Amino acid sequence: MASSDPVILLENVYTAYEGADRPTLTDISLSVGKGEFVIIGGPNGAGKTTLLETINGMLPLTHGKAVVCGHDVRGNGVGVRRRVGYLLQNFAFDPLTPFTVEEVVLMGRFGTIGLFRKPGKEDHEAAKRALQLLGIEDLASRPIGQLSGGQQQKVLLAQSLARDPDVLLLDEPFSNLDMFAREAINCLLSRLVASGIAVIIVSHAFDDLPDCRVRVVVMHDGRISLDRECLPADVGLLIRNAGSASLNA
Amino acid sequence: MLEFIIQNNIVCHAVEAMLFASIACAVLGVIITQVQISSIGFTMAHAAFAGAAVGMFLSLNVTICAIVAGVCVAFLIGPLSDKARVSPDTALGLLFGISMAVAIFFIAYMQTIGQGFSAMGLLFGDVISLYREEIYLLAIICVVSVVFVVVLYKEITGIIFNKRIAESVGIQVKPVYYALLFVIALTVALCLPIIGGLLIYVWLVTPAAIALQFCYRLSAMFVVAPIVAAAISVSGALAGLEYSLPVAPLTAVLFSIVFIAAVFLSPKRRVTFRKS
Ligand SMILES: Nc1ncnc2c1ncn2[C@@H]1O[C@H](COP(=O)(O)OP(=O)(O)O)[C@@H](O)[C@H]1O
Numbered sequence: 053m054a055s056s057d058p059v060i061l062l063e064n065v066y067t068a069y070e071g072a073d074r075p076t077l078t079d080i081s082l083s084v085g086k087g088e089f090v091i092i093g094g095p096n097g098a099g100k101t102t103l104l105e106t107i108n109g110m111l112p113l114t115h116g117k118a119v120v121c122g123h124d125v126r127g128n129g130v131g132v133r134r135r136v137g138y139l140l141q142n143f144a145f146d147p148l149t150p151f152t153v154e155e156v157v158l159m160g161r162f163g164t165i166g167l168f169r170k171p172g173k174e175d176h177e178a179a180k181r182a183l184q185l186l187g188i189e190d191l192a193s194r195p196i197g198q199l200s201g202g203q204q205q206k207v208l209l210a211q212s213l214a215r216d217p218d219v220l221l222l223d224e225p226f227s228n229l230d231m232f233a234r235e236a237i238n239c240l241l242s243r244l245v246a247s248g249i250a251v252i253i254v255s256h257a258f259d260d261l262p263d264c265r266v267r268v269v270v271m272h273d274g275r276i277s278l279d280r281e282c283l284p285a286d287v288g289l290l291i292r293n294a295g296s297a298s299l300n301a
Numbered sequence: 302m303l304e305f306i307i308q309n310n311i312v313c314h315a316v317e318a319m320l321f322a323s324i325a326c327a328v329l330g331v332i333i334t335q336v337q338i339s340s341i342g343f344t345m346a347h348a349a350f351a352g353a354a355v356g357m358f359l360s361l362n363v364t365i366c367a368i369v370a371g372v373c374v375a376f377l378i379g380p381l382s383d384k385a386r387v388s389p390d391t392a393l394g395l396l397f398g399i400s401m402a403v404a405i406f407f408i409a410y411m412q413t414i415g416q417g418f419s420a421m422g423l424l425f426g427d428v429i430s431l432y433r434e435e436i437y438l439l440a441i442i443c444v445v446s447v448v449f450v451v452v453l454y455k456e457i458t459g460i461i462f463n464k465r466i467a468e469s470v471g472i473q474v475k476p477v478y479y480a481l482l483f484v485i486a487l488t489v490a491l492c493l494p495i496i497g498g499l500l501i502y503v504w505l506v507t508p509a510a511i512a513l514q515f516c517y518r519l520s521a522m523f524v525v526a527p528i529v530a531a532a533i534s535v536s537g538a539l540a541g542l543e544y545s546l547p548v549a550p551l552t553a554v555l556f557s558i559v560f561i562a563a564v565f566l567s568p569k570r571r572v573t574f575r576k577s
């Protein structure tokens with residue numbers, strides 16, 4: 053599948069939450085190359101969010117090996133997260149949150165800038181580009197807490213893009229977006245994929261996917277039950293079939 | 302340091318001490334209120350108080366005992382809530398209870414053996430009997446807390462925004478967070494003798510709460526809170542010494558009055574009223 057060196061390589065990975073008596077991810081092996089578009093499906097609680105956070109090192113893996121963007125996730129999670137954009141699931145901000153959209157997007161580069169340094173000109177320019185990519189330049193000076201859920205989601209997506217990532221992890225990014233925003237973001241994602249970024253997206257919306265080759269990964273109960281390439285039009289059917297197959301099993 | 306304005310030595314020292322303590326507490330207070338770790342600040346203040354009481358009883362260095370106790374609490378909260386399987390909130394409640402019990406036990410015991418006077422200073426603060434070295438220490442902690450915020454401003458804003466998002470961006474959240482707790486513990490312990498264990502919390506939280514009434518941006522809060530705190534604290538020290546009133550309690554009352562006035566004058570409230 054991956055033509056060149058994989059940007060994400062998981063081998064027999066197990067991840068357990070602190071205090072849990074069994075792992076949430078069981079024996080996951082996954083290899084994703086540059087410019088691949090991976091859509092992850094599966095029921096609630098299957099471990100999709102856990103998989104994304106294992107990839108970017110926010111959750112420590114208990115067994116196995118994970119190398120992302122050339123860094124060992126176990127030893128250098130911070131290094132991984134500086135190359136990986138991650139849009140967290142279900143975020144909403146209090147109306148009084150004292151941050152403007154511009155500040156939130158610039159924050160996407162804070163890890164890359166490094167300790168004891170201030171954001172420079174190129175950081176502000178990258179933040180501006182990210183705002184433009186999502187078409188939300190007009191929101192730049194608005195407090196993030198006073199935006200709608202969909203607008204907030206776009207701001208956070210702009211934040212993950214601001215550090216020019218090699219990998220983009222999106223956890224249900226469409227949950228608050230209207231039809232037009234979905235189309236716009238799908239169009240953006242296909243451009244990103246074409247430029248060589250690996251995109252992994254957890255989603256239940258299969259109707260309007262980017263027009264590129266898609267790889268479908270279905271998870272059940274912490275394991276990968278299906279992993280194959282297909283056409284965008286077949287994604288919904290594949291995931292539904294995988295779901296009923298595991299119900300019958 | 303301010304001798305050229307204030308001739309009276311006692312008044313001069315009191316004003317200097319209040320100035321430095323209030324700036325340090327207010328700057329950190331903005332972080333404490335915005336990261337919503339007020340209960341951690343609260344518990345650390347009381348632990349430092351307990352440490353000071355124990356130190357005083359054992360004739361050890363009071364400041365060092367206060368620092369040790371405050372730092373211990375900061376680093377106990379996480380493990381305690383993991384291992385004892387209680388929520389961080391409950392862990393703080395437990396530590397707060399233990400701190401107060403220890404502090405009150407030793408202060409009461411010192412009353413019975415006739416050391417009550419200095420123990421009362423720990424409760425309500427004492428700006429009269431200050432040594433030169435204590436003022437220098439307060440000046441240093443004031444500079445340390447300001448420099449801490451300036452140097453780690455990016456990381457601190459990330460943590461204030463959202464710890465998980467800050468982590469996902471590649472900010473080293475844990476080291477910065479623990480450094481923050483450490484600086485808070487240091488500040489609380491050093492300010493304790495002049496403000497008092499029962500009142501220091503007012504200095505940590507009220508200036509930020511006042512600034513929040515007027516500021517929409519975080520950077521503005523970091524400027525407004527220390528200025529307001531310094532103005533109120535210096536006024537409180539001058540007024541208290543002029544009219545022979547206890548300085549720290551008087552200043553705490555001033556803080557509360559200004560806070561109530563700020564709530565009524567806040568433009569934020571006016572905007573909300575117009576909408577509904
Ligand atoms: N913080 C946590 N602590 C313990 N268990 C968790 C935690 N978060 C999720 N889990 C468990 O891990 C499993 C997978 O969760 P998650 O990855 O969020 O699923 P999905 O994103 O596929 O809906 C669930 O069974 C859930 O109960």
Ligand SMILES: [Mg+2]
Pocket residue numbers: 100101102141223
């Ligand atoms: Mg999820």
